[in-house]
Amino acid sequence: AAGVIQSPRHLIKEKRETATLKCYPIPRHDTVYWYQQGPGQDPQFLISFYEKMQSDKGSIPDRFSAQQFSDYHSELNMSSLELGDSALYFCASSRDFLSRDTQYFGPGTRLTVL
């Protein structure tokens, strides 16, 4: 079965640079979620989109922005990167936001900021 696709899988950036993470949800899934997992920590919710509109917002820094496109893929844009942004970034998708369907996670993008 098709799963959530994230690219790139690994990304190395310098401080103050920008990064773009991409997420391709499972086909026919209309909701996308972004989570950040720091070293030795649990995943923390950042933001979610339903039908291309922001549906919920968590602890996402102002330096980060995200959007969902007409094909339902989503991009997380990160600017002025800091050392503390080094983390695993997971994208998850679900079939129906309104029914609170189960979230299925991608393999993650490991971002390292030097």
Add this chain to the structure above:
Amino acid sequence: DQQVKQNSPSLSVQEGRISILNCDYTNSMFDYFLWYKKYPAEGPTFLISISSIKDKNEDGRFTVFLNKSAKHLSLHIVPSQPGDSAVYFCAARVETSGSRLTFGEGTQLTVNP
């Protein structure tokens, strides 16, 4: 403020025995709970869930128990297999305020042959 807590960072059991992973929560608004399994270099994989209107849900070798009054849930794996070795995350959500998941810190389960 850790609203979902998994107090055991690690658990080691013998193959064929029962594994019991525990999770406590503090937010009484949580009304849906999930367990995810995570292997290194992979994303969390959904295992089993339970609604707050139930106290037990079973799926094959996996059973989740919910004690609402104690704000406690547990995942039982019987019989445990070496392939079950992974990090297990407990997660919770509030149905009326979006679908964001709040995760616990995770428990590393090791099943020894």
